[in-house]
Amino acid sequence: MIYIQKGEPSERVREELFAIQQSERWKEIKETDVNAMRSVFDNDVTCKPEIRDDLLREQHFICAYCMQPIENAPLHMSIEHVVPLSKCKDKVLDFQNYLGVCKGGRDLPKNKKRCTCCDESKGNKELKAINPFEKAQMNQIKYLPTGEIYYERQEKDSDAFIEKMEEDLYQTLRLNGKYDKEKRMVRQDTKTSLVKNRKDVYESCEEYIRELEEQGLLTKEKIASDIQGLLEMEQYEGYIGVRIFLLKQMYDLLAEAEK
Numbered sequence: 001m002i003y004i005q006k007g008e009p010s011e012r013v014r015e016e017l018f019a020i021q022q023s024e025r026w027k028e029i030k031e032t033d034v035n036a037m038r039s040v041f042d043n044d045v046t047c048k049p050e051i052r053d054d055l056l057r058e059q060h061f062i063c064a065y066c067m068q069p070i071e072n073a074p075l076h077m078s079i080e081h082v083v084p085l086s087k088c089k090d091k092v093l094d095f096q097n098y099l100g101v102c103k104g105g106r107d108l109p110k111n112k113k114r115c116t117c118c119d120e121s122k123g124n125k126e127l128k129a130i131n132p133f134e135k136a137q138m139n140q141i142k143y144l145p146t147g148e149i150y151y152e153r154q155e156k157d158s159d160a161f162i163e164k165m166e167e168d169l170y171q172t173l174r175l176n177g178k179y180d181k182e183k184r185m186v187r188q189d190t191k192t193s194l195v196k197n198r199k200d201v202y203e204s205c206e207e208y209i210r211e212l213e214e215q216g217l218l219t220k221e222k223i224a225s226d227i228q229g230l231l232e233m234e235q236y237e238g239y240i241g242v243r244i245f246l247l248k249q250m251y252d253l254l255a256e257a258e259k
Contacts, residue, residue, distance in 0.1 A: 001130070001149075001175075002241045003138040004064055009054045009095040016047045017093045026093075034086045041085060041092055051079055055100030060236035063102040064132050065118045065173050066194050067239045070102050078103060078119040084126050099132065105191030114191040117174040125172050128164035143242045145206075147199030148186060149175050201242040209250055220254040223247050
């Protein structure tokens with residue numbers, strides 16, 4: 001996962017969402033009438049292509065959860081309500097509550113040996129701890145050489161928070177596929193080969209670092225430049241968080257060696 005800095009939507013999106021919010025039909029909908037709210041979002045919001053465009057730009061064209069590349073197509077990308085549509089009427093038409101996410105395998109052929117993730121796995125559940133808009137938290141998302149994702153506990157984190165975070169990662173979003181929490185192992189990858197793809201990026205970045213070292217180019221300045229270059233890309237490469245994690249790890253090692 002990566003930190004997402006929310007911006008303002010395009011004028012077309014802003015004006016349409018505001019107009020719907022001010023309409024008598026919307027004002028008459030009760031806070032508990034989930035079907036009516038869903039009907040408005042599904043049928044009355046006609047600017048969804050523009051919403052997806054805005055989300056893709058601020059997320060650099062990757063899924064907010066698994067980081068696989070996504071594109072502006074309703075069959076390939078979902079507009080996710082961070083606070084579920086069923087939980088809060090005020091958030092239904094709020095662009096600041098939207099994320100662009102992949103279908104999590106729903107758009108792929110059935111495969112009994114693989115599970116779904118992201119939007120398909122989450123459904124209408126609310127995340128209990130994960131917040132892609134919180135930079136400090138996203139900096140604690142780490143990866144293993146096996147491709148597994150995990151959250152590295154901070155001193156301030158309570159046991160309850162860690163339990164919620166792991167539930168979000170491993171059960172609600174299934175970012176490690178079908179994961180055995182007790183044995184800390186992946187039982188089944190996702191239909192999108194999420195764990196394998198992160199493992200491939202991990203190994204590719206390790207190889208890149210080895211090549212830099214062999215060429216005598218492995219310096220703190222070079223790594224810092226690489227990280228900055230990745231973050232400045234308009235369109236991120238898939239699973240970019242893995243590469244940035246490893247490069248930052250190497251930067252810290254090089255900085256420590258200079259002391």
